[in-house]
Amino acid sequence: xxxxxxxxxxxxxxxxxxxxxxxxxxxxxxxxxxxxxxxxxxxxxxxxxxxxxxxxxxxxxxxxxxxxxxxxxxxxxxxxxxxxxxxxxxxxxxxxxxxxxxxxxxxxxxxxxx
Amino acid sequence: xxxxxxxxxxxxxxxxxxxxxxxxxxxxxxxxxxxxxxxxxxxxxxxxxxxxxxxxxxxxxxxxxxxxxxxxxxxxxxxxxxxxxxxxxxxxxxxxxxxxxxxxxxxxxxx
Numbered sequence: 523x524x525x526x527x528x529x530x531x532x533x534x535x536x537x538x539x540x541x542x543x544x545x546x547x548x549x550x551x552x553x554x555x556x557x558x559x560x561x562x563x564x565x566x567x568x569x570x571x572x573x574x575x576x577x578x579x580x581x582x583x584x585x586x587x588x589x590x591x592x593x594x595x596x597x598x599x600x601x602x603x604x605x606x607x608x609x610x611x612x613x614x615x616x617x618x619x620x621x622x623x624x625x626x627x628x629x630x631x632x633x634x635x636x
Numbered sequence: 637x638x639x640x641x642x643x644x645x646x647x648x649x650x651x652x653x654x655x656x657x658x659x660x661x662x663x664x665x666x667x668x669x670x671x672x673x674x675x676x677x678x679x680x681x682x683x684x685x686x687x688x689x690x691x692x693x694x695x696x697x698x699x700x701x702x703x704x705x706x707x708x709x710x711x712x713x714x715x716x717x718x719x720x721x722x723x724x725x726x727x728x729x730x731x732x733x734x735x736x737x738x739x740x741x742x743x744x745x746x747x
Contacts, residue, residue: 565737580734614679623685
């Protein structure tokens with residue numbers, strides 16, 4: 523079966539701009555989570571969606587937002603980009619309940635803010 | 637606050653030997669713990685999940701133990717191969733649809 527697809531793979535943006543990242547989960551998976559990964563902070567939780575509802579949000583400023591559509595695809599948006607937003611943004615999908623299958627991650631979007 | 641610690645330094649192991657990675661946590665009682673493998677520039681890949689009532693879990697050459705008294709999980713790679721070289725991450729659920737991650741340990745298997 524197809525894996526988690528994230529687009530685009532790479533992005534270069536200028537400070538102050540906004541960006542939208544997309545994630546298509548595995549078919550049948552209704553939970554989508556987003557993580558930011560940087561060398562200094564590791565993987566940091568952004569938010570999690572299940573059936574179009576945000577169930578949890580991490581400690582990130584309001585510039586970071588997301589949404590999930592009825593087909594489970596998800597987008598995250600970062601407005602007013604800052605240099606510190608440069609990171610690998612990872613999307614993970616799961617069935618939404620505790621299972622032995624863990625989370626399936628996409629390859630990520632590498633965002634560089636200049 | 638909840639904290640997860642993994643060996644920060646790279647672990648160098650000779651091919652064929654067993655590699656053992658450590659994950660320690662504090663201020664938390666997770667229902668389950670997960671281990672992932674991550675290669676450079678890629679997303680983490682799920683390897684194993686172990687529940688709080690399980691002491692040990694195996695998958696092929698991989699073995700995970702979970703000691704809730706010590707608040708520690710050990711991840712073993714037996715008969716290691718150069719292809720096992722990667723960064724290995726442990727993660728705990730916080731019962732709120734969120735995983736808390738360790739910083740990862742880089743494993744290097746030398747031929």
